[in-house]
Amino acid sequence: MVDNPRAAGSDSQAVHRRAEHLDALDAILPFDRRDQLAALLTDDDVATLKHLAREGMGENTLRALASDLGYLEAWCQLATGTPLPWPAPEPLLLKFVAHHLWDPVKRAEDSAHGMPAEVEAGLRAERLLRSDGPHAQGTVRRRLTSWSILTRWGGFTGAFGAPSLKSALRLAVKASNRPRQRKSKKAVTLDILTKLLQACAGDRLVDARDRALLLAAFASGGRRRSEVAALRVEDFADEEPVRANPADENSPPLPCLSIRLGRTKTTTADGNEHVLLIGRPVAALKTWLAEAQIRDGPVFRRIDQWGDIDRRALTPQSVNLILKARCEQAGLDPALFSAHGLRSGYLTEAANRGIPLPEAMQQSLHRSVTQAASYYNNAERKNGRAARLIV
Numbered sequence: 001m002v003d004n005p006r007a008a009g010s011d012s013q014a015v016h017r018r019a020e021h022l023d024a025l026d027a028i029l030p031f032d033r034r035d036q037l038a039a040l041l042t043d044d045d046v047a048t049l050k051h052l053a054r055e056g057m058g059e060n061t062l063r064a065l066a067s068d069l070g071y072l073e074a075w076c077q078l079a080t081g082t083p084l085p086w087p088a089p090e091p092l093l094l095k096f097v098a099h100h101l102w103d104p105v106k107r108a109e110d111s112a113h114g115m116p117a118e119v120e121a122g123l124r125a126e127r128l129l130r131s132d133g134p135h136a137q138g139t140v141r142r143r144l145t146s147w148s149i150l151t152r153w154g155g156f157t158g159a160f161g162a163p164s165l166k167s168a169l170r171l172a173v174k175a176s177n178r179p180r181q182r183k184s185k186k187a188v189t190l191d192i193l194t195k196l197l198q199a200c201a202g203d204r205l206v207d208a209r210d211r212a213l214l215l216a217a218f219a220s221g222g223r224r225r226s227e228v229a230a231l232r233v234e235d236f237a238d239e240e241p242v243r244a245n246p247a248d249e250n251s252p253p254l255p256c257l258s259i260r261l262g263r264t265k266t267t268t269a270d271g272n273e274h275v276l277l278i279g280r281p282v283a284a285l286k287t288w289l290a291e292a293q294i295r296d297g298p299v300f301r302r303i304d305q306w307g308d309i310d311r312r313a314l315t316p317q318s319v320n321l322i323l324k325a326r327c328e329q330a331g332l333d334p335a336l337f338s339a340h341g342l343r344s345g346y347l348t349e350a351a352n353r354g355i356p357l358p359e360a361m362q363q364s365l366h367r368s369v370t371q372a373a374s375y376y377n378n379a380e381r382k383n384g385r386a387a388r389l390i391v
Contacts, residue, residue, distance in 0.1 A: 040070040040126070042083060048153060060226050068146035071128050075099070078122040087156035088147065093165050096144070100135040101172035137173050144169075186336045187375075188323075188345035189352070193218055199329040205291060206303045210322055212288035213300050214342070215281040217319075220259055221363035222346030223275075225319040225339035227261060231299040233289065235260045242278060254279040255286075261365070275363050347372055351379035 041049075049066055076084040079095060102114030111117070114134065123129035144160065151158040159165065188196070193214060200210040216231075217223045237260070241253035257277045277285070289299070298313030314322075316339075323342070324334035343364065350360035357369070357376055366372040 037066060037070045040073045041066075042073070044086075044154075045069055045073065048150060052153065059230075064142070065146050065150065068143045069150060071123075072096075072143065072147060074123060074126055074128055075119065078119045079116070086154050087151050087158045090159040090162050090164065093144070093147075093159060093162075094168050097140065097165070097168045097172050100140050101137070101169070102134050104133060141169070186341060187348045188218065188337060188341040189349045190345075192332070192337075192341075192345065195330040195332065196323070196326045199326045205307055205309070208284075208288045208291050209300060209303065210326060212281075212284040213319070213322065214326070215284045216259075216277060217339075217342045218346055219277055219281040220275045221360075221365060222343030223261075224343060225316040228300065228319050228339075229298075229314050229316045231259070233294060233296050233299055236285075236299075239276070244279070255282040257282045257285070273365060275365065344375055347375035348379055351376040352383070 049062065049069070052062055052065065073084045075096070076082065076092070079099065080092070085092070099115040099119065106113045120129060148158055148160040151160070186192070196214055197211055200207040200214070213228060217225075217228045237258045239256040239258050242256045243249070243251040244254050245251035255278070258274045259277065260274045285299075289295075292301070292309050294301070294309075297311065300314045300319070301312065302310040302314055302318065304310070320339040323337060323339050327334045327337050347360055347364060347366075351357075357373060361369070361372050364372065
């Protein structure tokens with residue numbers, strides 16, 4: 001029963017208005033989350049996101065900011081009974097850390113430790129919380145960073161550099177003791193990729209699309225799913241054919257294509273970053289574009305059950321779902337793989353083949369040597385002698 005019909009109607013109108021404003025960000029925000037975000041965010045939040053979009057903030061960054069902002073608003077309302085304040089006081093930041101990074105052993109002894117049960121239940125009801133246990137350290141730090149960015153963009157000075165917050169984070173991370181999870185439990189190395197390609201070896205348009213998508217995503221350095229979804233025909237440029245073996249003048253020529261990536265997670269739109277495709281991936285791409293009669297616009301598009309091709313690009317989530325569907329068809333466990341496995345798989349395969357790390361990073365466009373080297377270290381340890389003293 002509604003206590004105040006007029007107030008309820010006003011709230012409904014406000015949510016509808018925010019949903020209409022979020023339509024302007026439809027190319028960035030997932031459509032299936034638009035209504036949820038409209039209910040979670042305030043008018044000022046939506047205005048801030050539209051401003052950031054006009055300022056040219058990267059789509060991935062803006063998408064993460066919108067998602068984190070929606071979560072923060074929901075958490076604050078449940079935890080304090082009030083909307084998210086700007087700027088956030090230091091005690092609220094400390095409460096956020098205490099609710100998300102806690103000691104599982106202590107929680108078993110004291111149910112009041114960590115996130116209160118009613119807050120957890122509310123977040124689960126909104127489908128904002130799915131996993132059990134304390135949050136991943138990276139997720140907590142990312143949401144705090146998003147909070148800090150939005151605070152600065154609002155013209156406020158926050159307490160995100162306060163010694164108390166830094167100390168609380170350090171101690172909470174140690175107490176939560178949650179191991180870091182890889183984005184894809186298993187890497188899509190060449191042997192796995194071969195099985196996926198066999199699963200889409202048919203003559204349908206969807207098979208041609210998925211072959212081109214998997215080959216291009218892997219061979220171009222393990223592109224992120226957002227980068228794959230954002231590819232456009234205008235980003236491609238034919239290059240002079242290259243020899244299969246550069247050291248052999250009699251080696252057969254292979255087709256070569258350059259891909260301009262524009263803005264990515266680690267580059268800017270004017271960075272003129274590009275990668276090369278050589279051989280089989282080029283042929284697969286050109287076959288798909290020819291069969292789909294795509295001459296401009298998005299490269300990878302949705303295909304309905306009747307074989308009709310949409311004008312709009314696949315979403316990043318669709319890229320992930322395609323890979324998982326092909327895993328299932330290949331007899332692999334989809335839960336072990338995600339689209340990020342193409343990225344980790346590319347570097348793992350490069351390490352296994354003895355390709356120098358700097359050369360692989362030119363193609364993958366990793367900026368962090370430490371992160372890229374982790375895949376090399378794992379490969380070297382498995383191939384090395386140190387773990388084989390007793391076999």
